[in-house]
Amino acid sequence: MVMARWLSRDRVIPLLGVVMLATIFVATRQIDWRIIHPPFLTGYCLAVLLLSMLLLSLRKQLPGMPLGLASTWLHLHVVVGVVLLPCFWLHIGRIWPNGLFEQVIAAIFYLVVLSGVVGRLMQKIIPANLTTAGGEVTRERIPREIIRLRLDVEQLLVGCTEETGKRSLAIAYEQTLAWYFRRPRFILAHIMGASTARHWFDNHVAGLIRSLDETERGYLDQICKLADGKHALDLHYALQMLLRSWLFIHAPLAFAFFVFVAWHVALVHVYVQ
Amino acid sequence: MTNSPKTPNEVSVDTANHRSRTYERPDFPYRCGRERLWSSPCGRGPNADGTCGGISECLPTRRGDRWHCSRPIWAGGPCTHGPKPDGSCYTQRPPCRPQASARIKRHRASLFAVVASVAIIAGLFATSSGILGFDRNLTIPGPLTAAHANLIDGKRCVLCHEGHERQGLTLAKALVEHQDISRQCSQCHGFDGHSSKPHNAPLTGDQTPADVSCIGCHTEHKGAIANISILPDADCHGCHEPNVRFQEFVDKGSGSHPPFSDSFGKLDISSIRFDHAKHFETHFKKPQHQEHRPKSCTTCHQRAETRGELDIPSFEEGCASCHEGKIKDQPMLLLTWPEMETMDPPGAQAIDHCRIDELFNLDDFESTSLELPGLIEAFFMDVDPDDMTDYGDAYQKLGNLLAIEGVRPLADLVQDKGGDPARLLAGLAPEIIANPACNWIANQEYEGPEPLGTSGWTAEPLGLSYHPIGHADPVLRAWLEFGGEIGSSGADELSTSALKAALFDPESGPGLCASCHQAPATGEMIWRSESQSRRHTVFDHEPHLAIEQAKGVKLCTTCHELGPTDSEEQGYENIGLQTCQQCHGQRWVGASCATCHRYHPAR
Numbered sequence: 097m098v099m100a101r102w103l104s105r106d107r108v109i110p111l112l113g114v115v116m117l118a119t120i121f122v123a124t125r126q127i128d129w130r131i132i133h134p135p136f137l138t139g140y141c142l143a144v145l146l147l148s149m150l151l152l153s154l155r156k157q158l159p160g161m162p163l164g165l166a167s168t169w170l171h172l173h174v175v176v177g178v179v180l181l182p183c184f185w186l187h188i189g190r191i192w193p194n195g196l197f198e199q200v201i202a203a204i205f206y207l208v209v210l211s212g213v214v215g216r217l218m219q220k221i222i223p224a225n226l227t228t229a230g231g232e233v234t235r236e237r238i239p240r241e242i243i244r245l246r247l248d249v250e251q252l253l254v255g256c257t258e259e260t261g262k263r264s265l266a267i268a269y270e271q272t273l274a275w276y277f278r279r280p281r282f283i284l285a286h287i288m289g290a291s292t293a294r295h296w297f298d299n300h301v302a303g304l305i306r307s308l309d310e311t312e313r314g315y316l317d318q319i320c321k322l323a324d325g326k327h328a329l330d331l332h333y334a335l336q337m338l339l340r341s342w343l344f345i346h347a348p349l350a351f352a353f354f355v356f357v358a359w360h361v362a363l364v365h366v367y368v369q
Numbered sequence: 370m371t372n373s374p375k376t377p378n379e380v381s382v383d384t385a386n387h388r389s390r391t392y393e394r395p396d397f398p399y400r401c402g403r404e405r406l407w408s409s410p411c412g413r414g415p416n417a418d419g420t421c422g423g424i425s426e427c428l429p430t431r432r433g434d435r436w437h438c439s440r441p442i443w444a445g446g447p448c449t450h451g452p453k454p455d456g457s458c459y460t461q462r463p464p465c466r467p468q469a470s471a472r473i474k475r476h477r478a479s480l481f482a483v484v485a486s487v488a489i490i491a492g493l494f495a496t497s498s499g500i501l502g503f504d505r506n507l508t509i510p511g512p513l514t515a516a517h518a519n520l521i522d523g524k525r526c527v528l529c530h531e532g533h534e535r536q537g538l539t540l541a542k543a544l545v546e547h548q549d550i551s552r553q554c555s556q557c558h559g560f561d562g563h564s565s566k567p568h569n570a571p572l573t574g575d576q577t578p579a580d581v582s583c584i585g586c587h588t589e590h591k592g593a594i595a596n597i598s599i600l601p602d603a604d605c606h607g608c609h610e611p612n613v614r615f616q617e618f619v620d621k622g623s624g625s626h627p628p629f630s631d632s633f634g635k636l637d638i639s640s641i642r643f644d645h646a647k648h649f650e651t652h653f654k655k656p657q658h659q660e661h662r663p664k665s666c667t668t669c670h671q672r673a674e675t676r677g678e679l680d681i682p683s684f685e686e687g688c689a690s691c692h693e694g695k696i697k698d699q700p701m702l703l704l705t706w707p708e709m710e711t712m713d714p715p716g717a718q719a720i721d722h723c724r725i726d727e728l729f730n731l732d733d734f735e736s737t738s739l740e741l742p743g744l745i746e747a748f749f750m751d752v753d754p755d756d757m758t759d760y761g762d763a764y765q766k767l768g769n770l771l772a773i774e775g776v777r778p779l780a781d782l783v784q785d786k787g788g789d790p791a792r793l794l795a796g797l798a799p800e801i802i803a804n805p806a807c808n809w810i811a812n813q814e815y816e817g818p819e820p821l822g823t824s825g826w827t828a829e830p831l832g833l834s835y836h837p838i839g840h841a842d843p844v845l846r847a848w849l850e851f852g853g854e855i856g857s858s859g860a861d862e863l864s865t866s867a868l869k870a871a872l873f874d875p876e877s878g879p880g881l882c883a884s885c886h887q888a889p890a891t892g893e894m895i896w897r898s899e900s901q902s903r904r905h906t907v908f909d910h911e912p913h914l915a916i917e918q919a920k921g922v923k924l925c926t927t928c929h930e931l932g933p934t935d936s937e938e939q940g941y942e943n944i945g946l947q948t949c950q951q952c953h954g955q956r957w958v959g960a961s962c963a964t965c966h967r968y969h970p971a972r
Contacts, residue, residue: 133585134603159396194511194592197493235471239404247409279407340471347475348482355486363508366532366543368550368584 106171113175116145120183138187139364145180146357149173149350177212197363201356208349215342222335229328235336238280241329246277249322256315265304265312272300273319277326286334293330297323398473402465412444415467423465425458511590514597520557529553529589554583561970568905569969586968605962628946641898642885645941646931666925667914681898684840696840697824701848701878704779704802704833705743706809707764709736710757715810719769723807737812738831744871748864749782771806775799787855792847801828837879845879846896848872852879853887853894906965 120141124134152173155163193202253266285292399419401410411423427440429452436452450459493508526533532543555564562569565580586604587597653662669687671680711734742754752760770778776799780790805815805828814830824838837845852872874880886894930942954960
């Protein structure tokens with residue numbers, strides 16, 4: 097039982113990565129060079145590892161297939177990615193190659209790795225921040241939720257106007273707060289963790305509240321509560337956008353890397369092998 | 370929605386009633402265009418092909434003869450107007466422009482990256498092939514070393530890479546064909562052996578080593594100043610089996626450097642014999658010779674121009690002062706006119722040729738010569754030198770022939786035994802051999818004029834001798850080589866052994882030369898002393914001597930310990946692994962394979 101608990105995914109997959117790397121490293125030292133030269137050995141290992149990186153993408157394309165948890169595949173993807181870096185250095189024998197073509201490949205590789213590391217860090221940090229912010233909402237759902245909040249606010253304004261016979265709150269909303277409820281705002285501030293949005297909203301409410309009577313203030317309080325939800329939605333929107341945006345760098349670069357690697361392999365076979 | 374207590378900022382999303390909301394599909398390729406503009410999305414959303422699916426609120430369904438509104442509950446339920454009589458929806462809207470989802474955008478970005486990569490690669494190769502007007506290969510994996518770069522003039526990659534100029538189908542074939550770069554290397558780089566075999570030499574015995582490639586160790590395109598001939602230990606470990614793997618030079622058990630052979634460090638027993646122990650200890654014991662005693666090894670062995678080697682002094686530099694005189698004083702007796710029991714008179718032609726006036730008395734014959742035949746000529750004449758009845762006729766016949774014809778009969782005998790008269794009898798004038806022969810067949814001693822010099826062929830009163838002109842005499846050398854090479858078998862065994870004994874006797878004739886120049890183990894004659902043959906090892910004496918001199922410790926004998934005299938190892942003990950381990954393998958002295966070994970054998 098203890099063993100089974102110890103052999104969790106978080107331990108087994110990294111252990112697998114370490115074994116993989118150690119095997120490749122030892123193989124380059126132990127292999128009979130008359131059979132295969134170490135650069136070719138590490139090159140083919142790199143190729144296999146690179147192809148295995150595609151498995152995550154493939155898994156995502158087949159959501160209906162019983163192929164295990166996507167998170168497990170992601171874990172494997174990350175570990176193989178970590179193994180790839182020393183394996184790459186082992187292959188080129190240095191950190192930065194000499195030739196222009198190889199330098200382009202290396203630059204793309206490092207960018208892919210860097211974007212992957214940044215993405216993985218964001219995957220670790222941002223969901224925790226979102227949980228702290230409260231609630232769970234998918235990225236696709238956020239626009240509808242914002243629209244729903246805006247309709248709720250507009251419903252309150254109609255009710256306020258009907259009850260008090262005054263349009264001051266509605267006019268003030270239209271001139272100031274409507275901009276805020278229209279769509280996600282202060283995205284950069286949310287990403288940076290600043291409370292600019294709350295200050296902006298509180299400042300406008302403070303300026304508005306002096307011209308309202310007691311009934312209108314009651315409605316304004318309800319709008320402020322809805323604004324709390326808007327703050328949370330904006331935070332979700334900003335962070336989830338960030339959480340996905342790194343893939344716009346990682347994935348295209350990775351596919352570009354595959355193209356360059358394929359050409360590199362072809363060159364090696366034509367010129368050397 | 371989580372079950373945790375609701376915080377002020379918590380997002381309020383109703384997920385309980387699926388009928389009150391649309392089904393979000395993250396992998397759906399398009400999103401409603403109205404939603405993109407932060408307006409209320411339509412209920413139906415975009416179509417799978419990216420067109421707007423929300424022009425109408427619903428697609429009415431027909432039950433019986435009536436059309437019914439099918440607007441879902443989450444979109445407000447069936448409308449009050451209901452469908453038009455023709456079955457179309459009553460509520461029509463202008464179409465939106467659906468937006469691609471993030472996944473589709475990512476796919477498009479990836480596709481763009483792939484296309485851009487292909488374009489970049491094509492551009493690089495177009496540039497490299499000069500299509501764009503440039504003449505620079507941008508696809509090479511790095512600059513060549515200066516020597517190779519000059520050789521290929523910057524663009525002739527095909528000198529090394531056969532596949533470089535292939536096109537079309539042949540280029541495709543090159544993908545799977547083996548490219549043998551080593552063959553291209555060996556067009557310029559020659560080796561003293563097979564270029565594609567390990568260490569350039571096919572192994573003997575049952576071993577059938579696979580071919581090795583130059584690029585296995587020497588990787589080009591590492592830069593103009595890269596030294597691609599200095600290789601890491603890993604390059605050696607790639608082939609060597611664990612039992613001969615040198616993980617550590619210092620003694621750490623099974624992974625250490627294997628011990629040196631018992632002969633390592635001993636002077637090569639197949640080289641010129643020189644007993645160092647005698648020359649240090651024995652020959653200079655007398656007080657009058659003490660001043661000539663060598664102070665150290667470097668008294669004789671100066672540093673050579675060749676890296677790491679020490680000069681072996683020439684005979685003139687190192688030996689002549691003591692040994693030159695004895696060489697000149699030890700002639701080789703090639704022919705001895707022997708004692709005869711009785712003799713026939715010389716032939717008429719010989720009498721005429723030799724102008725013999727008076728013949729000896731046959732009845733009262735008394736041999737002028739009291740010598741026994743020489744072993745050398747006995748070998749050539751196939752006679753028993755101890756049996757007068759056996760050699761008598763042969764000598765008389767030879768004597769007559771030599772008297773008439775001079776050198777030729779002797780040359781014929783030499784040639785019959787496989788010798789080269791041109792070398793063995795070089796410089797032998799006919800009269801030198803004919804005159805003593807004329808006298809001997811007349812049972813007289815030859816009394817010729819005094820020889821002009823003290824060296825060369827000399828007519829003796831009863832024979833023929835050769836006085837060496839000095840060290841490295843070509844005639845004696847030829848005789849020693851002949852004696853060393855001639856085989857003995859069957860009936861010839863005794864005479865051959867006798868010949869060898871005569872030639873290699875250190876007290877007479879060429880045997881003095883053999884005392885230094887004959888390898889005791891093989892019998893082979895060694896004429897030039899060379900440094901010990903180390904095909905795969907290299908030792909640079911210079912830094913070792915410099916260290917010892919700086920430290921003020923004993924010099925060469927730190928490694929080369931004098932052994933017993935008259936030993937085959939020429940007075941030296943072998944060098945053990947521990948001698949080198951005193952410094953190598955420690956922190957301050959390198960112990961990589963290439964420090965002492967070279968892959969390619971010395972030529």
